[in-house]
Amino acid sequence: MTDAIWVRFQKIAQHNADKVAIIDPASNKKVTYKELEISAKNFADCLARRSEGALIFIGEPSLEALPILLACAAANWCFVPLSDREPQDRLLRTVSQLPGPLILVSSGGFPDLEIINPELPLRKLELCWQIITGKEKSASELPFLVTHSSGSTGRPKAIAFSQKTKLHRTLQSIELFSVTETDIILSPTPLHHSLGQRHFFIAMMTGATLVKAYPFSQETWIKAVTNYKVTFAIPVSTHLKILQSTILKNPAILKSFRCIVTSSAPAEPEFKRAILDSAEFEFWEIYGMSETACATSVRYEKGHPTDSLGLAIQGTKIRISGDNPDNSGEIEVLSDCICDGYWGDPETWSNALTQDGYFRSGDLGRLDEKGHLIYLGRRDESFTSAGLSVFPAEIEGIIAELKEIIDCVAFGIPDNIFGNLVSLAFIARKDLRDQDVIKYARTKLPKHMWPVRLFRCEEFPLLSSGKVDRRGLVENLIKNSEIKS
Amino acid sequence: MNDQIIRNAFISLNLNPPSDDQVCIYKSGLIDSAELMQLLLEVEMESGKRLDLAALMEGDISLIRLQEILDKF
Secondary structure (H helix, E strand, O other), X not given: OOOHHHHHHHHHHHHOOOOEEEEEOOOOEEEEHHHHHHHHHHHHHHHHOOOOOXXXXXXXXXXXXXXXXXXXXXXOXXXXXXXXXXXXXHHHHHHHOOOOOEEEEEOOOOOOOEEOOOOHHHHOOOOEEEEEOOOOOOHHHOOOEEEEOOHHHOOOOEEEEOHHHHHHHHHHHHXXXXXXOOOEEEEOOOOOOHHHHHHHHHHXXXXXXXXXXXXXXXXXXXXXXXXXXXXXXXXXXXXXXXXXXXXXXOHHHHOOOOEEEEEOOOOOHHHHHHHHHHOOOEEEEEXXXXXXXXXXXXXXXXXXXXXXXXXXXXXXXXXXXXXXOOOOEEEEEEEOOOXXXXXXXXXHHHHHEOOOOOEEEEEEEEEOOOOOEEEEEEOOOOEEEOOEEEOHHHHHHHHOOOOOEEEEEEEEEEEOOOEEEEEEEEEEOOOOOHHHHHHHHHHHOOHHHOOOEEEEOOOOOEOOOXXXXXXXXXXXXXXXXXXXX | OHXXXXXXXXXXXXXXXXXXXXXXXXXXXXXXHHHHHHHHXXXXXXXXXXXXXXXXXXXXXXXXHHHHHHHHO
């Protein structure tokens, strides 16, 4: 049986029939577990009568459309959520790389694709249903869920999960953070992002209530937390940074929380200390990626160091590759929660693994003497300047210690003489001068990491996941820079 | 004024300017490459001008040359 998610959901739904399963704070609409199950079953019946086997959902599903993800679990279909914030030609390129035939669902429709009339319950969703022809697949070839990695790390990869794998990963999170049916879980992250999926499944696999507050804004986040007395959230660190000054001014905003877990990109130690001091709740940080789920975790305690990402969690091993003298290298992860490969791209998947099955994360780090992971940034973000390695995360961590800094990104600008000029883009309060930033950097960073180019910004571009669009930011700054290399 | 900007840049880095304003401050070993880049950054921040580093590095970086470049803005 591959319907592990659906079987567990049905049990949860029967046990919590009249309980609110999902809330849409924008409309204050709510759906109970019973309603969700009925809706998912109706959709599943429609899907089961069709032969395509895979459904691409472009854009964020409404409350009425969300059950379709569970319907795919019930009908043993494959669900592929994609962002609608990408240009159509790029989206179609991504879609064309997936093995067909597929049904494509979107709000506006796509040119050159045949429009179909689905059965009544599906048609009621008032979405545009289209079909993409392709080579027939057997049901055994279909994953349950395909998550595309974010554009922040290069070409998006179609990360595949079976129901069994997805359930195993969900249970890992549930156990790690002691999530129960009494929790109110906030999700300001889109469903096409693995974190958005994690929120959804943690709620659905425990009987908790999911508050689907997407898209993120400071106002909607705070309103959702206070109105629905949210107890659990896994925000990306960018969201926390945006919220930081408001939270620090009024820590009572967080009083309903039992547990907050920050993820996606490690938060700066100073910021974590400030959050810890501001309220009473469990404050965790996890390191992982869509392919491996959580690899390490740490529960921070007041007065204790906050600069590591903790130890490998149960069922996971981490190691650092290479023989750099400073013990830094690529983080490699062996996990029993590993995904089921890249859909339609076994070669890339094979290259992503070492011979003994460790996943090459593309992140740089080192382990301290106790085995705690210290994150040094993305491998493809690190660069050399004057022949020495520069780790942007190390610079960003130091600069973020300045309380007037709201966010910062370090990067290299190609230079004929030095290889790269160490550069820093930052958002800061007006009372912080550029001179203050650079003076602080000189007192805290090794010489070869001193920024030589500063870019004061009003805001950073964000990906729909809430992460900073580093690639877009850096490209734009380099393009607009007057520097001639 | 530009002379003062350059001298202030040295002060910010706790470095002494050379007594000979024609000597290359990098090749003479007075400062290393990291300090040189910081010196130029200080000059930029103080003057509000962005230097063409690539062109600058093509020749000797003396106080007199730096001043000439700033004077040309």
